[in-house]
Amino acid sequence: MNPTWVIAKRELSAYFDSMVAYILLIAFLGLTGFFTWLVGADIFLRKQVDLAVFFEVAQLTLLLFIPAITMRQFAEEKRTGTIELLLTKNVTDRQVVLGKFLSCLLMICIALAFTLPYYISVSQLGNIDHGATIAGYLGLVLMSAAYISIGLFASSVTNNQIVAFLLALFLGLLFHFLFDMIASGFTGWLGELFSSLSMAAHFDSISRGVLDTKDLIYFGSIIVLGLLLAEYNIGKR
Amino acid sequence: MDIKIQHLTKNYGVQKAVDNISFEVKTGEILGFLGPNGAGKTTTMKIITGYIESNGGDVTIGGQSVRSGKTKKYIGYLPEHNPLYHEMPVIDYLGFCASIQGINKTAIPGRIHEMVRVCGLNDEKHKKIGELSKGYRQRVGLAQAMIHDPEILILDEPTTGLDPNQIVEIRELIKNIGKEKTVILSTHILPEVEATCDRILIINKGKIVADGTAATLRKQAQGKQVLNVKIEDADVNTVFEKLKSLPTVAMVDILDAANNRFEVQSIQDAVSNKEVFRLCVKNNWSLTEMIPFETRLEDIFRDLTLN
Structure with a gap:
């Protein structure tokens, strides 16, 4: 079996063994369900058959939850020393990073899969735009992958899980909100530069149902950069 | 499989942890690695396993440099503090180690069974590693090191935390393995080296200060x-x-x-x-x-x- 997959499987079952997975699933479904169906600008007030409200809430929830699942990945292994045992097995540093990335992504995909009933319910209410909804899910997956990559990088710089969590959260907030805010303060090329760095803007563009190469390149480069930096960090020893 | 260490040097900042050491270990030899704390034993072992890179010199295993990354599969390694995933049951952990080492899926249950038997883990195999006593954890550490039947075993203080009976058992185990395989073990317990090892290497401040059997060392000293x-x-x-x-x-x-x-x-x-x-x-x-x-x-x- 491919070592990357072996590591991904182990990490994923570690989430389910340690209850992290269950807490996360319940909290994620609880929060998104609550805000999608029950309160505020919920789905019934919009008078429109779509999942825009859910996508909005899910973005923020994932922004908060992903650092919580990525924080232990390298930080904990470095603190307990198990990283030494793992890296002296017949694997490369890259396989370890990819395996951990894959496990986190699968975890998020499982959480998202549990929201499919939302999709089915709403589509019963009227004519839903299937293209836009699927694009919205794709956008969530891409965005999650980017945050996981950032989270793994944050976990690779420290052996303290709390530091890893806070760093990942800060970087996430930076990409999600701050770049947008900074962008609105500038005009011309600086403004455009910052707004093109904003995660939310790229997510919106995908969730409108338009798959632009610009957005794919954006998410792809964050993922690759984060993973390469994580690999570089665990290579320093 | 032979291990050849040539002019190995490792610096941590200005401090020389390993200072231009060279030695060879042959197949079927058990080498006891002695030295005071901070002499460079663990550093040398980490370089052999490919975990850290040396600043100079090279280690070759069966003619292949450890820098190539292709030597890891021949090595079974028990690190100093025996780090393990405490939340995993023993049997799952051994299964994980077996598959990550690239053992054929059909052969894995057999290998796990064999390791459980050899290391005396039968009563504890379904417990989580975190629930085991130090001695049993040490056995799990040995089991994971040997699960893929490696040609080379690197054991950093393998008998710490074991009771006298277990120490005797583990020594016998290492001796048996050492008949066909290449073993390097470090320890602070001097009688242990005499009981287990064919050859003793003493290092101090990153340099080799003695190399030979217990008998020849005695003769030289006396x-x-x-x-x-x-x-x-x-x-x-x-x-x-x-x-x-x-x-x-x-x-x-x-x-x-x-x-x-x-x-x-x-x-x-x-x-x-x-x-x-x-x-x-x-x-x-x-x-x-x-x-x-x-x-x-x-x-x-x-x-x-x-x-």
Whole structure:
């Protein structure tokens, strides 16, 4: 079996063994369900058959939850020393990073899969735009992958899980909100530069149902950069 | 599979952890790696396993450099503090190690079974590693190191935390493995090296200070034969004089005049046991004790590393 997959499987079952997975699933479904169906600008007030409200809430929830699942990945292994045992097995540093990335992504995909009933319910209410909804899910997956990559990088710089969590959260907030805010303060090329760095803007563009190469390149480069930096960090020893 | 270490150097900042050391370990050899704390044992072992890179020199395993990354599959490694995933059950952990080492899926249950048997983990195999005592964790550490039947075993203090019975078992285990495989083990327990290892390598401050079997190290350190004798039914001073006049004796010392105890040191490359015996017979003295004084490994170790 491919070592990357072996590591991904182990990490994923570690989430389910340690209850992290269950807490996360319940909290994620609880929060998104609550805000999608029950309160505020919920789905019934919009008078429109779509999942825009859910996508909005899910973005923020994932922004908060992903650092919580990525924080232990390298930080904990470095603190307990198990990283030494793992890296002296017949694997490369890259396989370890990819395996951990894959496990986190699968975890998020499982959480998202549990929201499919939302999709089915709403589509019963009227004519839903299937293209836009699927694009919205794709956008969530891409965005999650980017945050996981950032989270793994944050976990690779420290052996303290709390530091890893806070760093990942800060970087996430930076990409999600701050770049947008900074962008609105500038005009011309600086403004455009910052707004093109904003995660939310790229997510919106995908969730409108338009798959632009610009957005794919954006998410792809964050993922690759984060993973390469994580690999570089665990290579320093 | 042979391990060849050539001019290996590793610096941590300005400090030299390993300073230009070279040695070889052959297949079927168990090498005991000794040295005070901070001598560079663990660093050397980490370089051999490919966990850290050296600053100079190279390690080759069966002709392949560890830098190539292709040597990891031949090595089973038990790190110093035996880090394990505490939340995993023993059997799952061994399964994980087996599949990550690239063992064929159909062969994995057999290998796990074998390791559980060899390391005596049968009663604990379904427990989580975090629930085990230190000794059992150490066994799990050994099991994960040997799960893929590696050609080379690197064990960093394998018997720490084990009780005396377990220590004996683990030593036997290592000895058996060492018949066909190449083993390097580090330890602070000196009798352990004598009991298990074919060869001893002592390093201090990153340099090799001694290399050889326990017997050759003793010989080098001791040089001259020393006997502790007790001769009764005789006058202390006459015995002293007569012992001194023996041709093979270099020096005599009265250890305890009241109990007629002497220390007899022979001249270089000579033994005086027979001469002392004949002298006693000739003078009708009773030779009640004759104990050859052995330099203990501890003393050799101290001599070589305390400077």
